[in-house]
Amino acid sequence: MTDFFQGMAPIAYEGPDSTSPLAFRHYNPDEVVMGKRMEDHLRFAVAYWHSFAWEGGDPFGGQTFERPWHPQDEIGRAKVKADAAFELFDILGQPYFCWHDADIRPEGDSFAASLRNFETIIDYFEEKMSTRKTRLLWGTANMFSHRRWMSGASTNPDPDVFAYSAATVKTCMDATHRLNGENYVLWGGREGYETLLNTDMGRELDHMGRFLNMVVDYKHKIGFKGAILVEPKPQEPSKHQYDYDATTCYGFLQKYGLENEVKLNLEQGHAILAGHSFEHEIAAATALGVLGSIDMNRNDYQSGWDTDQFPNNTPEVALAYYHILKDGGFTSGGTNFDAKLRRQSLDAEDLVAAHVGGMDICARGLKAAAAMLEDGGLDQALAARYAGWDTPEAQAMLQGDLGSIFEQVHTGKVDPKPQSGRQEILENYVNRFV
Ligand code: XUL
Numbered sequence: 377m378t379d380f381f382q383g384m385a386p387i388a389y390e391g392p393d394s395t396s397p398l399a400f401r402h403y404n405p406d407e408v409v410m411g412k413r414m415e416d417h418l419r420f421a422v423a424y425w426h427s428f429a430w431e432g433g434d435p436f437g438g439q440t441f442e443r444p445w446h447p448q449d450e451i452g453r454a455k456v457k458a459d460a461a462f463e464l465f466d467i468l469g470q471p472y473f474c475w476h477d478a479d480i481r482p483e484g485d486s487f488a489a490s491l492r493n494f495e496t497i498i499d500y501f502e503e504k505m506s507t508r509k510t511r512l513l514w515g516t517a518n519m520f521s522h523r524r525w526m527s528g529a530s531t532n533p534d535p536d537v538f539a540y541s542a543a544t545v546k547t548c549m550d551a552t553h554r555l556n557g558e559n560y561v562l563w564g565g566r567e568g569y570e571t572l573l574n575t576d577m578g579r580e581l582d583h584m585g586r587f588l589n590m591v592v593d594y595k596h597k598i599g600f601k602g603a604i605l606v607e608p609k610p611q612e613p614s615k616h617q618y619d620y621d622a623t624t625c626y627g628f629l630q631k632y633g634l635e636n637e638v639k640l641n642l643e644q645g646h647a648i649l650a651g652h653s654f655e656h657e658i659a660a661a662t663a664l665g666v667l668g669s670i671d672m673n674r675n676d677y678q679s680g681w682d683t684d685q686f687p688n689n690t691p692e693v694a695l696a697y698y699h700i701l702k703d704g705g706f707t708s709g710g711t712n713f714d715a716k717l718r719r720q721s722l723d724a725e726d727l728v729a730a731h732v733g734g735m736d737i738c739a740r741g742l743k744a745a746a747a748m749l750e751d752g753g754l755d756q757a758l759a760a761r762y763a764g765w766d767t768p769e770a771q772a773m774l775q776g777d778l779g780s781i782f783e784q785v786h787t788g789k790v791d792p793k794p795q796s797g798r799q800e801i802l803e804n805y806v807n808r809f810v
């Protein structure tokens with residue numbers, strides 16, 4: 377037991393009228409929404425990197441947080457960090473967490489030394505998880521922070537770095553499998569370029585495609601039953617990242633024969649950076665059959681960076697869960713808070729409150745999404761808008777060709793009559809629920 381959270385009691389559900397700063401007003405894990413417990417719908421996870429490894433720096437200034445596990449270069453303090461992390465999971469009643477190798481262990485002076493540190497912490501996690509409800513939603517490798525990754529991981533011009541990436545991902549997949557993780561994620565922050573002047577894009581894409589095939593082969597070899605997820609992001613830290621957005625990733629998966637093996641982990645802030653909304657990315661992934669999991673957060677709409685703030689916008693979140701529920705809900709995926717405190721939010725209480733607020737906003741969004749689905753207003757509007765396609769003539773046209781369709785139009789049998797898209801009416805409809 378650390379004294380970081382000062383013995384804070386588990387957060388309780390007190391209902392929408394509670395005025396307590398540390399209570400759930402909407403997240404009631406056992407409440408049944410559309411036939412399923414809220415906890416089983418939302419499948420919340422704490423992101424170890426933001427909540428425990430991030431030190432509060434920004435491009436203009438360094439560390440602002442002072443934690444008992446700083447500096448993070450020693451295995452004993454990595455265990456203190458793990459103790460505090462599991463205390464937070466208990467306080468929040470969190471069903472899941474997620475990690476990168478680099479967040480949980482100190483870097484060693486060789487690959488083997490880093491791996492020893494990593495395995496020590498995985499053992500430590502395993503022991504803690506044996507007496508708790510918190511499970512692993514996903515593990516991943518950090519192949520973007522250390523200078524060795526500066527020119528990419530699997531897309532690096534140096535084959536030695538490709539090898540280092542393969543060895544690193546193997547160790548992270550082994551650990552994820554050992555902890556019964558439900559997914560394995562790959563986010564390629566350096567899989568892209570700074571300038572095309574020094575980049576052979578075709579070769580890099582082929583290497584990345586081959587690498588992902590090796591990951592999938594290894595998953596089957598070790599009998600890992602979780603999903604392999606790729607996380608789209610258009611840029612930052614690289615000028616351009618190959619996993620730009622959901623549809624770009626799908627094209628990549630198809631080209632390398634992986635569209636039935638790999639799904640996507642979509643992040644609200646990354647959607648915004650790509651010039652999309654979060655529900656666009658989710659709707660695109662569900663249309664293509666590759667929705668896996670989500671990283672929930674929000675960006676500042678003025679700054680243009682990936683600010684990774686905790687979510688705080690019910691309508692945005694409600695529309696995201698609307699598309700997730702419509703797709704049947706999560707299977708192996710969940711809601712990972714890939715979100716960090718603002719650097720002035722120094723206290724343990726800030727960290728707890730950030731998660732409580734995020735969980736509550738998601739629960740509120742989920743309830744609104746379920747109410748819209750149960751009411752059926754948006755589905756009815758869609759059915760009415762596309763009703764023309766229900767006729768045998770319209771269906772036959774899809775089997776026809778340009779020539780036969782031309783005849784229909786040319787002879788005047790077909791004559792389009794524009795109809796309202798009813799956007800404002802539909803927006804007003806959504807506002808009744810959020
Ligand atoms: C970075 C990001 C990562 C991935 C995991 O923007 O989202 O934290 O989620 O590597």
Ligand code: CO
Pocket residue numbers: 563607643671714
């Ligand atoms: Co993320």
